[in-house]
Amino acid sequence: MHVELFIPCFVDQLFPQTAFNMVQILERAGCEVSYNTQQTCCGQPAYNAGFMEECAVVAGKFIKEFSGENYVVVPGGSCTGFVRNYYSKMFEGTDLEKQVTMKTPLFYEFTSFLTEILGIEDTGATLVGKAVYHDACGALRECGIKAAPRILLNKVRGLELIETEDAERCCGFGGTFSVKYEPVSMAMGEQKVLNAIKAGAQYIISTDLSCLMHLDGYIRHHQLLIQTLHIADVLVS
């Protein structure tokens, strides 16, 4: 199967290795992977700040960079949810409407692509230890992803997955919110990390690196004995 990649801007800049790990898993699964190197950002940061014009410029460029009827696989639910759920309204009545209607339903967050489209539940990975899975809001509420990452993680050898009461609670990243309202963002992040430690976890695993880099910043600053891991980094091991 031929798949296209969408590598969100911050993954591109900060976490290229995770993106390559995702590519490796896709290729192992027999996918032929292509990537349009003109790609930048889906426009979500501006949209969330209310800057619609700036968003439309970037999103308009973005959607034209995908072609054909291939699936587009994304290492993260936030950008996937934004493209799937907000583009159609944004480009309603414009020249891009047709392309948007055809293409956006083909955007898939990585774990849901593995389980739902490829039918893969076991990637053969090993990770010894206890982990909590953090339901990233974009994955959970915008894409409806709840089971896929858990199915995959439950097959990882040596890994014990702990369910916490706050699994579905936001970590407090929220894009520009994390800098505009730092004390609120930080309080949310702190509770997330402390709850995971209290549950006995060594790892916090999620589909979204935006949540994880925020939590990781707190963990590193306080030198805590817990580690954040993107699910692609776990599944490739």
Add this chain to the structure above:
Amino acid sequence: MLKTRKQIFIEQSREKFSDVEHRRKINHSLLQSDIAFRKGIPQFSDLQLAKKTANHIKRTTIENLDTYLLQFEKQFTQNGGKVIWAATANEALDAVGRICKEVNARLVVKSKSMVTEEIHLNPFLSSKGIEVVETDLGEYIQQLAGEPPYHLVAPSMHKSKEEVADLFHEKLGAPEGLAPEALTQFARKILREKYVQADIGITGVNFLLADIGGVALTENEGNGRLSTSFPKVHIAVTGIEKILPSVRDLALFWPLLATHGSGQQITVYNSIFTGPRKAGEKDGPERMYVILLDNGRTRLLADPKARESLYCIRCGACLNVCPVFRNIGGHTYNSTYGGPVGSVITPHIKGMKEYGHLSQASSLCGACTEVCPVGIPLHQLLLHNRQLAVKHAARTEKFAWKLWAMACSHRRVLNLAGGHTKNRVATLLFANAWGKNRKLPGFAPESFNQLWKKQR
């Protein structure tokens, strides 16, 4: 220099961040409401369908608000009641003031009502020399403490039982260290006296019923019934959005409100008032008034998107699931309506420029939208407000987004500098805002884009 509301909000958020005891109490309280909510939900064989139906009813009602309000007025007037239209808070206060004067009121008992908080009724009555007593236990505690309610339906959820015992000891002379049951008995004894002495009972409204000209009131303590049965005058104050077409709609809205508000299948006391006592009837007030308050709601109505916030039945469920509320608490919003729904409506009611920050102070997690019993897309309405607020944004922010759009329009711009340079720029720009509690993430020496081009 005077601080802006946004600066005050951030300062108070920071205080709450380090208040471990506050965090403990709120987490405990919200865990209890979550447990109750989960227990209550199975009474709906199809919750999503119930929510969809409720959304449909509220949508058609709000789209025809004028018709239903006039129908309510006609019916309620026929029943012998009087409807008063108030465009502003001051008009509502004046109306209450006039009624108090007519009956020479000295004492007013109140059952729980957020709309009377919105118009600041208690200080108004006090300034006229009239004693006002809150009769909902949580509101009574807040009144004693001199604080506004902390949460739409649980006004004193942030106080521990020890704090309440201290408050009763200090303000009412109750014995020290009373247990919750004894505290309730103590308050009850005082309040029972007040009901029989009061000249006027003032209540809020949960639902206005257009077809029968009725006012539906929901409560758990019986204080609403007592406040409306003893005094000779009953004044119900309500926002114009609280209307439902028919008494039959309560079959859906009563359980939806109960479960989402407190996890109950049905609230303990549900009353419908259709006017004052009629000839031959044994009880009920001699006069009954309903004050229909606009106070900025028609501004929400005029905006086809923001209009959806008028479906709100004030159950408080969006506060209970909101991670921002959980961390900053109810008072940091400094607005009558806190939590997600407050952050949606307050900027429209009180001004985007002063209160727009409430719509920004959200991670847009969407938990509010997910839980809302009447299907208000709350996090999308926050986004809508952000779009409206762009015109008030600082020049530097506007410029930054222009720059961002330019950079994202040209891939080569993103590949210009190496990771080392980007890290230096990021530290310069964000180290402060990212805060003292987090380390910044590091840029990779080369982006995925650059590496892909090299390797493939």
